Amino acid sequence: MDLPPLIQAFVLHFGEMGSRWGINRTVGQIYALLYASDRPLNAEEITHRLGVSRSNVSMGLRELDTWRLVKLRHLPDDRRDYFTALDDPWAIVRTLAEERRKREIDPTLSVLRDLLMQTPASEEEQHAQARLRDLTGTIELLTGWAAEVQRLPDERLVQLLKLGSGVVKLLDAKDRLTVVLGGKRRSTPKE
Amino acid sequence: MDLPPLIQAFVLHFGEMGSRWGINRTVGQIYALLYASDRPLNAEEITHRLGVSRSNVSMGLRELDTWRLVKLRHLPDDRRDYFTALDDPWAIVRTLAEERRKREIDPTLSVLRDLLMQTPASEEEQHAQARLRDLTGTIELLTGWAAEVQRLPDERLVQLLKLGSGVVKLLDAKDRLTVVLGGKRRSTPKE
DNA sequence: CTTGCATTTCAGAAATTTCTGAAATATCTA
């Protein structure tokens, strides 16, 4: 591996962490390298910098492409493919959230819904179904929320995150206001 | 594997999905089995139900224990260990969020902060550092938010999730109110 | 069409992870 120390440390760490997620070391390293790079790199350069085989880089780039985490570019008078990392942090967050939902959540929800349609053949299965119902409801609530938040413009998203748990105060304020002004019908807060 | 069809389908799916996360098939299956079960199970029972070796179950249970996803119990007049899954959906969400932060985010932040302290030895490293700074900021914002929300009681959390992107309306309303009533000083909205 | 890169594919090698059976350890009971 042929990299300045600071970049190398970053690349190596991302390689390790990559394994914790569903991506392998090389894929993590390629992404880290592109992310930290000040210019687009071609596959050959990545190969030399990381010290892995050309074919491995090719496969890694394809994987990153399916994750929509890299962009392909071309430089004038050079017919090689050049790559840059998707590097806007909020774009990364959105992309990762979407892709992971597609790969991990959606298939699970699909199985769960299917199982909830079935008629339980025993007490045991009936109990299991009740548990599955719980789980499904929670996942639906979470992903529904994520999908809505996903649609907010970056600015709003940041605003929301900065507010943190402060939103709750807003919720309270809203409830009180609604009661006082006789707004939309809702259950009266007990506290 | 010796399970009623509905439960088996659930267990098999979780086994597969487990691989996408950092846990292996058996660990995923054990958790799914316990989650769907209507009573605590001992290791021997799990072994027979899943058709894997006793030692594999032992290791799997230990792993689930480090994730704090199973609870150990004892039944009267039986000295075997019995296990139940952490099954309250919100408890699961909280536990997973915490453990993943501990295992994935914290080490990364630690590396990033360390790299940000270093003096860049070149233009290239300087640019890389700027990127790392972006990334660090975003991760800190996200995890800070998560930590705050984590502290809310379940009820509040659900309330928040149900509101979805509706919070933004509240934010707007608040901004307008604040301006009108001359509340806490803040920059006046331009739009 | 042919030549000269650039990239992809893919079979097998290498590395890593998972799983097992046997032995070791721990714990309760008599």
Next chain:
DNA sequence: TAGATATTTCAGAAATTTCTGAAATGCAAG
């Protein structure tokens, strides 16, 4: 303490994933 039962450990086997080099494919220019 010995014996019975429960659990853990761990070295090596099995399975899976990752990586490589060589060959195949693609594609623009001459």
